[in-house]
Amino acid sequence: MSERASGPSTRSVADVFARCRAEGRGALVGYLPAGYPTVDGAVELLTAMSEGGCDLLEVGVPYSDPVMDGPTIQAAADTALRNGFRLRDVFGTIERVSAAGGNCLVMTYFNPVLRYGVDRFAADLAAAGGLGLITPDLIPDEADDWFAASDKYGLSRTFLVSPSSTDERIASTTAASSGFVYATSIMGVTGARDSVNAAAGEIVGRTRPHTSLPIGVGLGVRSGDQAAEIAGFADGVIVGSAFVSAAEQGGPDAVRALARELAAGVARAGLPQPA
Amino acid sequence: MSSSTSVRASSQVTASQGIETPSGHEPDERGHFGRFGGRWVPEALVAALDELETAYEKARHDPEFLAELDRLHRDYTGRPSPLTDVPKLSQHAGGARILLKREDLNHTGSHKINNVLGQALLTKRMGKKRVIAETGAGQHGVATATACALLDLECVVYMGEVDTRRQALNVARMRLLGATVIPVKTGSRTLKDAINEALRDWVTNVDSTHYLLGTVAGPHPFPQMVRDFHRVIGLEARAQVLERTGRLPTAIAACVGGGSNAIGIFHAFLDDPGVRLVGFEPGGDGVETGRHGATLSEGSPGALHGAFSYLLQDEDGQTAESYSISAGLDYPGVGPEHALLKDLGRAEYQPVTDAEAMDAFALLCRTEGIIPAIESAHAVAGALRLGKELGPDAVILVNLSGRGDKDVDTAAKWFGMIGQDESAEAADGTAIAEGATQQRSGSFADPGSETEGIQA
Numbered sequence: 136m137s138e139r140a141s142g143p144s145t146r147s148v149a150d151v152f153a154r155c156r157a158e159g160r161g162a163l164v165g166y167l168p169a170g171y172p173t174v175d176g177a178v179e180l181l182t183a184m185s186e187g188g189c190d191l192l193e194v195g196v197p198y199s200d201p202v203m204d205g206p207t208i209q210a211a212a213d214t215a216l217r218n219g220f221r222l223r224d225v226f227g228t229i230e231r232v233s234a235a236g237g238n239c240l241v242m243t244y245f246n247p248v249l250r251y252g253v254d255r256f257a258a259d260l261a262a263a264g265g266l267g268l269i270t271p272d273l274i275p276d277e278a279d280d281w282f283a284a285s286d287k288y289g290l291s292r293t294f295l296v297s298p299s300s301t302d303e304r305i306a307s308t309t310a311a312s313s314g315f316v317y318a319t320s321i322m323g324v325t326g327a328r329d330s331v332n333a334a335a336g337e338i339v340g341r342t343r344p345h346t347s348l349p350i351g352v353g354l355g356v357r358s359g360d361q362a363a364e365i366a367g368f369a370d371g372v373i374v375g376s377a378f379v380s381a382a383e384q385g386g387p388d389a390v391r392a393l394a395r396e397l398a399a400g401v402a403r404a405g406l407p408q409p410a
Numbered sequence: 411m412s413s414s415t416s417v418r419a420s421s422q423v424t425a426s427q428g429i430e431t432p433s434g435h436e437p438d439e440r441g442h443f444g445r446f447g448g449r450w451v452p453e454a455l456v457a458a459l460d461e462l463e464t465a466y467e468k469a470r471h472d473p474e475f476l477a478e479l480d481r482l483h484r485d486y487t488g489r490p491s492p493l494t495d496v497p498k499l500s501q502h503a504g505g506a507r508i509l510l511k512r513e514d515l516n517h518t519g520s521h522k523i524n525n526v527l528g529q530a531l532l533t534k535r536m537g538k539k540r541v542i543a544e545t546g547a548g549q550h551g552v553a554t555a556t557a558c559a560l561l562d563l564e565c566v567v568y569m570g571e572v573d574t575r576r577q578a579l580n581v582a583r584m585r586l587l588g589a590t591v592i593p594v595k596t597g598s599r600t601l602k603d604a605i606n607e608a609l610r611d612w613v614t615n616v617d618s619t620h621y622l623l624g625t626v627a628g629p630h631p632f633p634q635m636v637r638d639f640h641r642v643i644g645l646e647a648r649a650q651v652l653e654r655t656g657r658l659p660t661a662i663a664a665c666v667g668g669g670s671n672a673i674g675i676f677h678a679f680l681d682d683p684g685v686r687l688v689g690f691e692p693g694g695d696g697v698e699t700g701r702h703g704a705t706l707s708e709g710s711p712g713a714l715h716g717a718f719s720y721l722l723q724d725e726d727g728q729t730a731e732s733y734s735i736s737a738g739l740d741y742p743g744v745g746p747e748h749a750l751l752k753d754l755g756r757a758e759y760q761p762v763t764d765a766e767a768m769d770a771f772a773l774l775c776r777t778e779g780i781i782p783a784i785e786s787a788h789a790v791a792g793a794l795r796l797g798k799e800l801g802p803d804a805v806i807l808v809n810l811s812g813r814g815d816k817d818v819d820t821a822a823k824w825f826g827m828i829g830q831d832e833s834a835e836a837a838d839g840t841a842i843a844e845g846a847t848q849q850r851s852g853s854f855a856d857p858g859s860e861t862e863g864i865q866a
Contacts, residue, residue: 198728249711250712276440277448277450277718297453298454300453304453319453322613
């Protein structure tokens, strides 16, 4: 049973954030690598995350050299690749999860996209029902081909801002983004952490004046309370490693339960207050 | 000779000239060499790269920095490194005159110190106290550990677990020098994965830490800056060859993993169109087997470790595992300026197999009394190939980038002096001696033979 508000099918990332806002809350964004532990297994897990309350799904592309990821997601990517994940499987995954009601973005290191062809990747992603791309190792400075392709196929471009970003770079990076902006809350790689770093509020506060786009915060969230804390100042709460761990320990039931807990935390916080 | 060959006397060449005087072959302001290079990195690293670029641009025009770099290279590294005629080796190269640029005689045993001292001095200037580095063969790690001991910096070196085994001696050297060596147990457990771990560390600790990258790869400004610190190799060698022979070399041979020693010696000759620049890549078991690290010969363009360049990858853009007997060349990427030189046709790149490299290794040991690093043995093998092609009138300059002390164990196994499961340090010396005596018919005793090594 879907616990999300039912409504017309979502056509864009902006629609998702707008609908959440209309419900008086922020958005919950959940990450899982495609192909983990298998292609079919990931479809089931992502669908369960959506049913549990993830407003957006980041479908990860397993990659051989994930330099922004900690041990949990590295291991999951390894598992997916060992089990035969191929890049083209990401499109089938998105098609199936979208058909089951999920709103899918792709999160990927950029070399697989370069190899596939930026235009061709964008075309196939849009055709599969994907809403956009999050690019953790692509900065706008190198993204000319992606600007052209994302405009052509109507896909959102989420670039990352970091606590180390200068105000000038926050301005240029948010100006280059669409859909939402991804703020990394801490300096470091992905992985669940016990407490929300004070830098999270700071980076959102520094980013807000530069953009009207929703701002999502990621890196380290694993509990409903942490989700509520972040939803107090951010428009989106992004959770990755905790879903991977839950999937490993308890499969679809566990990720659905985690999504429920996190979604409840996000709902409890209401709309974000200015930092 | 013609005016084009007029340069400073070799005794007047200093390391600082490589960074102070622009080479005339600079990347664009965002670090692109043609379509290659740039910054394919997480946003979290951009501020640190900007800081490094600013510090480097300031330092390269600061007389105090330049004087300090020159003083260290003269009194500590031992520059200039000599140029050695190797007439007996030349007999095996169709009579072409081979000259070795002896970077193996630098302190710490390779060219790596050129870059390391420069970056370590920059680290101090940036007020950072902690240095991280990746290493393959251990040469860059040893050089980094050395500079950190000298300049009072904390040093952490990431090294693939496979490489910690095959280069155990260098692991011990790094620890003696006070560095922390972290064996990397992810992925293929070699240099590529060591770089991944170093990048993860850097993203986490970037405020306090400088990533002392050891080759001309990575995001801007590394390919340009590391190259400039190594330009001294070619600047010295060009003057030395002119003084010694009265002419420019016909060709230059250098091994290419990431490409730092090759770019260092090539660069002084880029504007000498008559000089052939040839990089020799690790051909491993032969490129046809798929077990190799010949990135420029066999790879395709893509982004890895912060730069757009050639790399070894599958059709999904997953990085392929490279293989070479040489840990220092065992890398599926390559510096972006080499990618441009390949596309321009200014430099050419050829694979050299493990067997060819080890034959050349044996030959240089026996004919000239020089034990080269296995990396550099690829360049020696390449010079033998070039000599046969170019004939007795050719002068071939070889960058002998490192010495082979670290490779004794690997070589003793290859030549059957010890078993595959033994280490040279732990083995019975009498058995090695007698084993070597019994193997006299093999390629090591008879380096001119066509056999592919006596372990077969």
